[in-house]
Amino acid sequence: MEKILEKARELGQLIAESKEFKSLNEEEQNASSNAELSDLIAQYTDLRDKIAAMDLDGDENEEALDELENEADKLQSQITNHQSMLSVNLARLNFNRMMERVNRALQAKLTGEDEFAAEEGCSSGSCAGCSGCGDPR
Numbered sequence: 001m002e003k004i005l006e007k008a009r010e011l012g013q014l015i016a017e018s019k020e021f022k023s024l025n026e027e028e029q030n031a032s033s034n035a036e037l038s039d040l041i042a043q044y045t046d047l048r049d050k051i052a053a054m055d056l057d058g059d060e061n062e063e064a065l066d067e068l069e070n071e072a073d074k075l076q077s078q079i080t081n082h083q084s085m086l087s088v089n090l091a092r093l094n095f096n097r098m099m100e101r102v103n104r105a106l107q108a109k110l111t112g113e114d115e116f117a118a119e120e121g122c123s124s125g126s127c128a129g130c131s132g133c134g135d136p137r
Helices: 002-017 019-032 035-057 062-080 083-111
Strands: none
Touching (some): 002 019, 002 083, 019 083
């Protein structure tokens, strides 16, 4: 058991040293220090709080509530499409892909399956019965 834990710690260290992990941390720090993005998030949070308060109070002014909801949707879209947030999401996607490959490698060792078999086709493991994704396999 101790050897397994030792290897897990080594794996954790290697993951922490990976470019994917470092990039994710860097992009998250950049996003959290971006004044424009922080302001948008604060505005969004305030709006969501107002909407929740109106719901709790039973405020039946549907028009005002709809207006706040629309404003919150616009802010959420601005946040989602902000360059800093896009960079975080791309870095998170790359990190998650790396972790999926790590998990696939571990699972393959445990089951004896081909580690790369799941990468074929459209994540189904094979193209048998496929109606066509354009992959020439």
